[in-house]
Amino acid sequence: MNLIGEYFNKTKIFLQKDSWPSFLVTLLLAFALIKFVFFPGLSFLTGTQLPLVIVESCSMYHHEDGFTKTFGSSIYEENGIEIRDTAGWDFQNGFSKGDVIFVISAKKAEVGDVIIFEGGTKHPLIHRLIYKNEHYATKGDNYKTNAQQLSSEKKISEDQLIGKALFKVPFIGWAKLIFFEGARSPSNRGLCK
Template sequence: MNFKKVWNFLWHEDSIWSWIVSIILAFILVKFIIYPLIGLILGTGYPIVAVVSESMEHKASCHLEEDCQYPTLCGVSVDMEGFHHLKSYWENCGEWYENYDISMEEFEGYKFKNGFNKGDVIILVGREAKDIKVGDVVVFDGGLNYPIIHRVVQLWNDEEGYHFQTKGDNNERSSGNEVDISEDKLIGKAVFRLPLLGWVKIKFSEIINLFGGLVK
């Protein structure tokens, strides 16, 4: 098969096999060429991530009560379901941060001060541990099947290097795997948000899970 025939098959033929081959080639191109190239430019192995949990949302919701009489935000029962602006968020969640000497005024100056949502796509850049600051949103290896994206609330360094503590904005507290994150677990720093574009990946993963749980 010469090049002209291949080109016509991929771009002009309207058969099911042409579509299948085109999709496979597009997947290979993105996964093995474009994505690694973007990672090389941005200095991280995970340059683009889809948010698959609600842990960074500033949104009160119900997890057990179907009629949603008791919506919670960062583990606190609130009167209003749905998204909360920063002042309302701080009234309910700020005490935890204040115990870490983080004020509302400081939080207001942080990147992603209003959090972000499940289904968003986040662009990451590589950063050395020494350049990370309290308030930065980072992606790290928390020992799970997937990386975690949370906000830095504390950092320190010792003879072993830099250490971080993070917390999801919508979580009640830091989980056990994020109270002492070593610098070698750091994957990247979040710098830009593309709303809702990650839902394609999330829904695809959910479909795969129905047929054997291959993707989490």
């Protein structure tokens, strides 16, 4: 037992040193803890393989509070959704690019919930559920950029579901996005407008 305590103390002293080797070891330990303990634990607790996602586009951005202008598209009417149905929906003001979304299992997703799913794109899509029966259908809330429903969101199978949005933490995802903004087309760079 003494040997373990001695080793622990030496390691602690090394990590507290103000040196490049201790900094690199601390960085590696933090990475290992996040990748192999934190995220797997979070996945287990939330029931989804992707418990945190960063909003990378403006497809769920609202130009005003609520859904009044969003309902300019007939897609909602075609699915039996009226403006009064939106009163109890979460995320009344949508999402902004850079928001971090906490995700849970989508097993109990209902119309109006925001779901995350594999849509045949590089990254999963985060859109509002507008139809649920033998399959799922979604639509992005942003009426300026998402006037039409994407073909990949018209017939979503249960296998494509990753989860549903529980809550958001605004803008902290920019800590990651800032490194990739230069590679985007000029019209897709920066904050949502």
